[in-house]
Amino acid sequence: MPSTNSTPVQSVATATSASGPIIPGAALIPEGSAPVVTRERQGSVSGFKKAKVLKPFNTANIKILLLENVNETAVAALRDQGYQVETFAKALGEEDLIAKIKDVHCIGIRSKTKLTKKVLDAAEKLGVIGCFCIGTNQVDLEYAASKGIAVFNSPFSNSRSVAELVIAEIVLLSRQLGDRNNEMHDGIWSKVSANCYEIRGKTIGIVGYGHIGSQLSVLAESMGMRVLFYDVVPLMPLGTSKQVHTLSGLLTEADFVTLHVPETEETKNMIGENELNQMKQGSFLINASRGTIVQIPALAKALRSGHLGGAAVDVFPKEPAANGNFFESELVGCPNTLLTPHIGGSTEEAQSMIGVEVSQALIKFINSGTSIGAVNFPEVDLRAIRDDQENSIRLCYTHANVPGVLLRITNILAEHNVDKQFSDSKGKIAYLMADISDVTPEQIQDIYRLVSETPTNIVTRVLY
Numbered sequence: 001m002p003s004t005n006s007t008p009v010q011s012v013a014t015a016t017s018a019s020g021p022i023i024p025g026a027a028l029i030p031e032g033s034a035p036v037v038t039r040e041r042q043g044s045v046s047g048f049k050k051a052k053v054l055k056p057f058n059t060a061n062i063k064i065l066l067l068e069n070v071n072e073t074a075v076a077a078l079r080d081q082g083y084q085v086e087t088f089a090k091a092l093g094e095e096d097l098i099a100k101i102k103d104v105h106c107i108g109i110r111s112k113t114k115l116t117k118k119v120l121d122a123a124e125k126l127g128v129i130g131c132f133c134i135g136t137n138q139v140d141l142e143y144a145a146s147k148g149i150a151v152f153n154s155p156f157s158n159s160r161s162v163a164e165l166v167i168a169e170i171v172l173l174s175r176q177l178g179d180r181n182n183e184m185h186d187g188i189w190s191k192v193s194a195n196c197y198e199i200r201g202k203t204i205g206i207v208g209y210g211h212i213g214s215q216l217s218v219l220a221e222s223m224g225m226r227v228l229f230y231d232v233v234p235l236m237p238l239g240t241s242k243q244v245h246t247l248s249g250l251l252t253e254a255d256f257v258t259l260h261v262p263e264t265e266e267t268k269n270m271i272g273e274n275e276l277n278q279m280k281q282g283s284f285l286i287n288a289s290r291g292t293i294v295q296i297p298a299l300a301k302a303l304r305s306g307h308l309g310g311a312a313v314d315v316f317p318k319e320p321a322a323n324g325n326f327f328e329s330e331l332v333g334c335p336n337t338l339l340t341p342h343i344g345g346s347t348e349e350a351q352s353m354i355g356v357e358v359s360q361a362l363i364k365f366i367n368s369g370t371s372i373g374a375v376n377f378p379e380v381d382l383r384a385i386r387d388d389q390e391n392s393i394r395l396c397y398t399h400a401n402v403p404g405v406l407l408r409i410t411n412i413l414a415e416h417n418v419d420k421q422f423s424d425s426k427g428k429i430a431y432l433m434a435d436i437s438d439v440t441p442e443q444i445q446d447i448y449r450l451v452s453e454t455p456t457n458i459v460t461r462v463l464y
């Protein structure tokens, strides 16, 4: 990737809120970058037709805030683009976040930072969010989309890490290893076999058979386990696994119940007293999904009463913001209970892959408007503008998804040569990309002005 502000390409943009007023400097456009257009050329092209690098006005003015110890692979890739990158090892509380997010064009977070409506309203220039993890429940996705802010995540780069952790926990729980380990550290030798079992032949019940659940299915089967799963959609069972049609059907059959659903309105408090009572006497619960899926007081009661044989819990309804902070939970001190600080996806392999994957998605969105992979946004991409196409521009238009918009844009572009164009919608918003050739600097300004003044405009960018 060529770096920094030597890149002789520019962009112009504006954004309006739903009620109409212009938000100054919004959407990936640095302060003071009025749509004044001059052209310089990229290096000469020989041989292959290279893709032209489209970038914002001055990459050095693009501000990126990375929280929660986002991996160095991402920091390096974003700095390599010439962006200003500020990093924090921890999550920020609402007040600090509101102060910090005010003037950034892009924010990168992991599972802890809450990007609520209130926080997003304070983000005057934000154009894109990177969740350097799988879960996106920490972001108000719909509200972000309504402001033209695209959200990207890494859908499966840490799935294997979670699945491996769960396999380890199944063995540890089955052998009461947490308790034995604690005793040894306390100087107590306690050699027991009572209620310790092999996992071979036991039944694992997987709730949520997505990327993690299905990976776990394969690993568990290879350890000799019988695999049942429950999911809201019918899915192809891998190996000899079997889909059951009710949660109760799974809870009453499984020796190990393991949760791999996203946090949604339907999954919040999914496992409470009623569900725990349905689980077999002496069975185990594992939660490496989200803390809100399980009602912690009910779980603590089931563990202390001996109804459950143990539990492994990686995620909690309230998690400390930073390493070293105090952790408290009703689960502390429960028998045969493994507690881990949300480390399911925390391996070198996963973090490094996520850093590369999400930073590339952010760079593509900032520099060339590509929204493929966005979780809250219409997914649009166009074949690259070639490096030898001197007077071509790319229009990126995020707009309200209402009838008549395309006709309006077609009218604005009627006299121009639209090389290629694609648009898609998702819910209340739509996104159009169009590459237009043979335009003069004055025409670029006109196109930009006319498009950004349309009543349906959310964000307009022109890249070249």
Ligand SMILES: NC(=O)C1=CN([C@@H]2O[C@H](COP(=O)(O)OP(=O)(O)OC[C@H]3O[C@@H](n4cnc5c(N)ncnc54)[C@H](O)[C@@H]3O)[C@@H](O)[C@H]2O)C=CC1
Pocket (backbone or CB within 6 Å): 134, 135, 136, 155, 156, 158, 159, 162, 207, 208, 209, 210, 211, 212, 213, 230, 231, 232, 233, 260, 261, 262, 263, 264, 266, 267, 288, 289, 290, 314, 315, 342, 343, 344, 345, 346
């Ligand atoms: N502990 C950790 O460090 C990590 C935790 N996670 C959590 O694990 C979750 C699952 O991850 P993936 O497998 O990648 O997600 P996924 O989206 O691939 O799979 C989720 C599955 O759950 C199913 N589902 C949704 N609602 C359901 C319901 N009410 N009942 C039953 N099934 C339901 C879906 O149909 C889907 O098949 C993530 O959303 C995230 O919250 C993910 C990575 C690391």
Ligand SMILES: O=C(O)C(=O)COP(=O)(O)O
Pocket (backbone or CB within 6 Å): 110, 111, 112, 132, 133, 134, 135, 136, 158, 342, 343, 344, 345, 346
């Ligand atoms: O990927 C996810 O959804 C996770 O829960 C992992 O979160 P983290 O990146 O460790 O904050």
